[in-house]
């Protein structure tokens with residue numbers, strides 16, 4: 001098992017958001033984390049990247065407890081986080097953005113790292129001298145992913161990449177995510193676009209009120225089931241009538 005989350009409690013300062021999350025992810029899996037607004041999905045991703053207050057439970061990465069470590073240490077363990085929204089440097093070129101990302105690698109070979117990313121994202125290479133801020137939303141989202149992938153992480157934590165994108169841009173981003181997965185990376189994706197997420201991922205995990213309430217292959221979950229799970233915490237077909 002690559003990642004094992006065991007009875008995780010976490011939040012922000014005194015605020016408790018996650019109330020005993022259990023989740024296991026195998027090497028090379030593509031898992032999507034779904035749930036209603038405020039369920040704690042982003043908080044779980046941030047907790048895996050050391051950005052919340054750890055309150056209890058374990059996060060084991062390849063058998064080692066990493067709960068409570070800071071983001072820089074998480075990066076060192078091969079865990080990368082792609083935050084929600086556009087966080088790139090808008091007034092810098094694609095090249096310069098990737099250079100900034102490469103600064104986080106000690107003794108990194110800037111050209112080598114950049115070439116590695118350009119091999120994975122030829123779209124970015126074609127536009128390497130353009131300002132990030134002049135690219136479309138979808139291309140900027142690819143840049144976000146590229147900046148995270150540059151360190152060659154083993155797991156990518158991706159937070160709502162479809163936010164604010166056109167349908168074409170969403171397709172572009174999801175195709176790239178599927179390609180990264182096929183290339184051997186483990187992916188944990190938080191997404192509001194449940195249809196796209198369930199098409200791309202292998203496994204769906206539903207979070208509600210800070211707890212995992214569902215975990216199955218995506219093929220075993222219909223959109224109707226998902227709606228019920230979000231609203232009531234149960235599937236309609238699981239409801240027992242008296």
Ligand SMILES: Nc1ncnc2c1ncn2[C@@H]1O[C@H](COP(=O)(O)OP(=O)(O)OP(=O)(O)O)[C@@H](O)[C@H]1O
Pocket residue numbers: 012015017035036037038039040041042043044192
């Ligand atoms: N930095 C923060 N400080 C305090 N509370 C926060 C912070 N970030 C999120 N929260 C709160 O934590 C709860 C869970 O938020 P989170 O963003 O994890 O939910 P989510 O399931 O990702 O929802 P959404 O789909 O709406 O993004 C919400 O009540 C939110 O207001």
